[in-house]
Amino acid sequence: MRFAPFVVGAAMLALPARAEVPNVVTDILPVQALVAKVMQGVGTPTQLLPANQSPHSYAMRPSEARALQNADLVFWIGAELSPAMEEAIESLVSEGEAVSLLHLNGTRELEFRESETFLKLSLSEGGDDHDDHGHGDGDHDDHAEEGHDEHDHEDGDHEEHGHDDHADDTHDDHAHDDAHADEGHDDHAHDSHDGHDHDGVDPHAWLDPQNAHFWLEAVAEKLAVADPENADTYRANAKSAQAELDTAIAAISKQLAPYGDHGFVVFHDAYQYFETRFGLNASGAILSGDGAAPSAARLQSVRTTLMENNISCVFTEPQFNDKVVRAISDGLSLHSEELDPLGVALEEPDYLLLIQQLANQFEACLSHS
Template structure:
């Protein structure tokens, strides 16, 4: 019994080695780019899980309590974070939704490209979103501010490595700017191709690159879309307004297969969490490039 306890404690200790912790993988991509060569990083949300439905494990608690810095989006995105973070020094956290430069770029429900006539009662009452869209990692513009915020905090934590931290930030900004330009060149060819997404998560990316999203099935991926919403989408598909419907790896509801049946609308897949990407210095640009290719694979077909 004692031996088993020792093994358990050692396992927890191993999980707690990383000094900078990010809540979700895309934020971890940005973090890794700035922290690379300075200290170790890790991510709370495992591949295949959703930030909207995840529950912390003992190993997660150990990571968070031992971290020198925790980077997360906000309470409406990661409902699993606020309770544990109440017991962690605010100086050891960056809650990105409270960063002033980010707050000025946030999208509200009034900013969305489509003002859908009505969400179903279930969707509205059970939606995870607050006033603002918290999928901020899908904005390259906001990603640069996130990187700057991480940089500034790291400088105070590791002043002896300030030169490396500065270099990491410069490299990240340069690479991301180049990636943005490449994405814009690719997506310009499909800007007039209408599509639906299962989960309304891509507003920042769509706004920056001028995409033609016609609507979403749900504002909360854990809640199935209502009958009225499904009917409205079916009508638009019958009117040939859309060429694609996109699902996600975490959520692939049967309703999508059913709704496109009998039409020439294609089903694509978008991965807003970058679950197939390995944590590395260039992972964020790879994440955006992969998302772009996923869009192109479905939209750019004759």
């Protein structure tokens, strides 16, 4: 009997060591929600960027940098969305793997809509014929070569993303009298971008739930390689989430079908993935695709677009101060709703709720137009 402890100890030593769950980091809440769905029952990823801040200009804190340093896997949209993360990933993620979802083969990518052309098209065509916008098939290349000279200087400023700085310069009189874009912006109009401009791929690809459908499987496969012991769970979770997404896509398509010919203006040109998936047709955006501060000329263009196209629906966002919206809508009869592309209002990360919430917000505004 005195040998029993040794026998038991030897048996325990013979058992295979249980592999640790990978340390997984994500960038924004929608990606966090998708990865958490795949990891359900196994572990929970760490979300790096807060939902109430614009990822275009967010600067990471030391604690967030440490999370990257300890990561086995990083799932992020890409440098086009959060340029500050690119350098951090290159310098801190030495042992782990960083996966840019935007650039995975199979992701549906759309080119940025050239912002000034975006507005001019809606003016010249009366807001009724949207085929030339490229919404129907996702092809926006026709805009890529037009209007850059004026656009690059008017909208190139990142400006901490339009919170209080530009809001205080935008008066409540009329947007076209506002010289806000010329005040305090030119000095760093290109510096804060770190080379990030409106050309190339629009990074807001998570707003097409079909991309999310593809990413679920891709995430599961990456996790399966890193953690073979839980590979079956990751793959089963991804398959279940994909089925839920298929149901949601069909339901939202039916919900938004009546509004395909209703014009609207968004605050931040971030929704073309959602629009093309569900047949919506934006007439313009107050901010450009990366959230650069609007010039006085741009604000006037938006105001003219609203008036001449009889558009009565305009959207705000929780990440941006809505003073600009109030300025351009002065004297106009508009209905406004808040679009929440990052899920600020969600109590916990839930991609399905995020997409359904967007659908409800679009319907609430467009039903008044």
